[in-house]
Amino acid sequence: MPTTATRNSKSQAVTTDMMSEVSKINREPGAYNYIGGKWLKASSGESFPNVNPATGEILGQWPSSGKKEVDGAVAAAKRALESWRKLPAPKRAEYLLKAHDILVSRKEDYARAMTQEMGKVLKETRGDVQEAIDTALYFTGEGRRLFGETTTSELADKFAMTVRMPVGVCALITPWNFPMAIPSWKVFPALICGNTLVLKPASYTPASATLLIEALAEAGVPAGVVNLVHGGGGVVGNALVEHPDVRLVSFTGSSDVGAGIAARCGQLFKKVTMEMGGKNAQIIMDDADIDLAVEGAVWGAFGTTGQRCTATSRIIVHDGAYKAFMDKFTAKVGKLRLGNGLDEKADVGPLVSDSQLKVVEKYVAIAQKEDKAKLLAGGRPVKSGDCAQGFFYEPTVFEGTPGMRIAQEEIFGPVVVILRVKSFEEAITVLNDTKFGLSGSVYTKDINRVMKAIRDMETGITYINAPTIGAEVHLPFGGVKQTGNGHREAGQTVLEIYTEWKSVFVDYSGRLQKAQIEDNPDKK
Numbered sequence: 370m371p372t373t374a375t376r377n378s379k380s381q382a383v384t385t386d387m388m389s390e391v392s393k394i395n396r397e398p399g400a401y402n403y404i405g406g407k408w409l410k411a412s413s414g415e416s417f418p419n420v421n422p423a424t425g426e427i428l429g430q431w432p433s434s435g436k437k438e439v440d441g442a443v444a445a446a447k448r449a450l451e452s453w454r455k456l457p458a459p460k461r462a463e464y465l466l467k468a469h470d471i472l473v474s475r476k477e478d479y480a481r482a483m484t485q486e487m488g489k490v491l492k493e494t495r496g497d498v499q500e501a502i503d504t505a506l507y508f509t510g511e512g513r514r515l516f517g518e519t520t521t522s523e524l525a526d527k528f529a530m531t532v533r534m535p536v537g538v539c540a541l542i543t544p545w546n547f548p549m550a551i552p553s554w555k556v557f558p559a560l561i562c563g564n565t566l567v568l569k570p571a572s573y574t575p576a577s578a579t580l581l582i583e584a585l586a587e588a589g590v591p592a593g594v595v596n597l598v599h600g601g602g603g604v605v606g607n608a609l610v611e612h613p614d615v616r617l618v619s620f621t622g623s624s625d626v627g628a629g630i631a632a633r634c635g636q637l638f639k640k641v642t643m644e645m646g647g648k649n650a651q652i653i654m655d656d657a658d659i660d661l662a663v664e665g666a667v668w669g670a671f672g673t674t675g676q677r678c679t680a681t682s683r684i685i686v687h688d689g690a691y692k693a694f695m696d697k698f699t700a701k702v703g704k705l706r707l708g709n710g711l712d713e714k715a716d717v718g719p720l721v722s723d724s725q726l727k728v729v730e731k732y733v734a735i736a737q738k739e740d741k742a743k744l745l746a747g748g749r750p751v752k753s754g755d756c757a758q759g760f761f762y763e764p765t766v767f768e769g770t771p772g773m774r775i776a777q778e779e780i781f782g783p784v785v786v787i788l789r790v791k792s793f794e795e796a797i798t799v800l801n802d803t804k805f806g807l808s809g810s811v812y813t814k815d816i817n818r819v820m821k822a823i824r825d826m827e828t829g830i831t832y833i834n835a836p837t838i839g840a841e842v843h844l845p846f847g848g849v850k851q852t853g854n855g856h857r858e859a860g861q862t863v864l865e866i867y868t869e870w871k872s873v874f875v876d877y878s879g880r881l882q883k884a885q886i887e888d889n890p891d892k893k
């Protein structure tokens with residue numbers, strides 16, 4: 370997942386206040402925190418710029434918040450909790466449905482704004498908004514489910530059931546690569562379950578999260594239920610984690626940051642969910658449909674400029690498919706068009722920032738000097754023509770071996786490594802040879818291999834004849850090993866995150882019955 374990095378501010382060119390074009394809120398300039406139902410600036414008066422990674426333009430100034438804003442937001446969320454948790458879930462769902470309708474009606478405007486601040490191409494930011502729309506609708510429906518269970522009691526005249534309770538005030542810390550979808554995965558289920566929340570979005574993509582929160586504010590969600598605080602992870606994120614009234618922290622981001630948050634939440638006895646790194650692989654067997662596998666590999670590796678936690682960063686090719694696959698794959702990679710994501714002709718946008726570009730440069734240097742991998746395509750930043758001012762890097766392909774650093778460490782950029790194998794068994798072993806376990810894919814027509822892949826891949830998501838990216842919101846999302854800490858977002862499984870179970874016993878015998886101590890009295 371994305372690393373937290375310092376924003377590059379070398380190219381401080383034209384200022385275009387992008388939010389004034391897309392937002393429907395009439396606000397003071399820079400008042401993008403949403404606390405207790407009010408749009409506010411940071412009390413320090415300080416701000417940070419939002420930079421378009423394709424052009425270097427500054428798109429706006431965002432509040433650099435501190436502990437004061439966090440305290441205000443958590444206090445507002447705590448105050449709002451009493452009435453929000455008691456509002457029947459179908460009523461809570463009505464707000465979600467209104468927010469859904471707003472997102473549908475503004476999808477195109479929001480996607481354009483998101484491409485400007487994040488860089489990925491328009492068809493992908495449209496998909497990002499669509500993922501938020503799908504999530505809103507799915508959890509609207511959940512308002513009339515939120516099922517518990519009824520069961521029998523071991524004692525006579527006693528009824529037993531389970532009910533779901535909200536957890537309380539939730540702190541949601543989200544990344545820049547899916548700047549609306551990932552906040553929506555957390556915000557909508559948290560709300561439908563009766564929690565109140567404070568969202569801290571990545572500082573590379575403050576507008577996308579703000580537009581999502583605007584939709585909820587406009588839908589009439591009561592003041593304090595949803596709060597938004599912008600600023601750095603070191604200040605705002607930490608203050609949220611430390612705050613005694615925050616009961617749950619849900620984090621998506623880099624493994625380094627996640628490990629620190631998880632450890633601290635452990636000490637503080639907070640519920641904590643993590644979604645972090647991936648080193649996802651696509652296997653291409655000798656019986657695969659090669660054209661399909663090529664198309665999938667290009668999309669999986671270079672979609673979102675490789676900046677997905679589900680991105681394909683290793684391609685495991687069987688000897689029998691090697692020549693046919695490699696010829697077509699490298700040819701197709703060479704034809705990918707880099708450009709500003711607003712240009713419908715661009716296939717691949719820039720990296721999100723100069724520091725992310727530097728991470729890619731660092732790994733390409735490691736691949737060549739330390740790993741001694743063979744460079745097959747790309748390998749250079751692009752600093753000319755339409756790409757002159759942005760953070761662009763050529764789609765890059767190496768051939769290497771499983772132990773190399775580029776085959777083990779998450780790069781989060783347009784770099785993929787080819788690993789050649791001799792058998793299906795070896796392919797699965799190589800796929801599993803990583804500390805991560807998010808997503809994996811196999812291209813084959815052999816049903817026995819398909820079933821073995823489903824059984825043996827150590828991943829939270831497995832694709833058959835499809836790339837490693839493309840999860841849908843009604844199925845669990847997350848991974849095994851160091852990708853996470855055992856939770857799953859999306860689908861029904863996310864309810865396990867945003868609710869606590871309560872077991873309820875109703876004794877209608879009119880006398881004291883002692884579980885485990887007395888037998889059913891009728892059988893005495």
Ligand code: UN1
Pocket residue numbers: 500546547676677678679680837838839840841
């Ligand atoms: C991510 O990579 O951080 O499955 C999220 C996918 C998208 C979500 C990706 N639906 O690729």
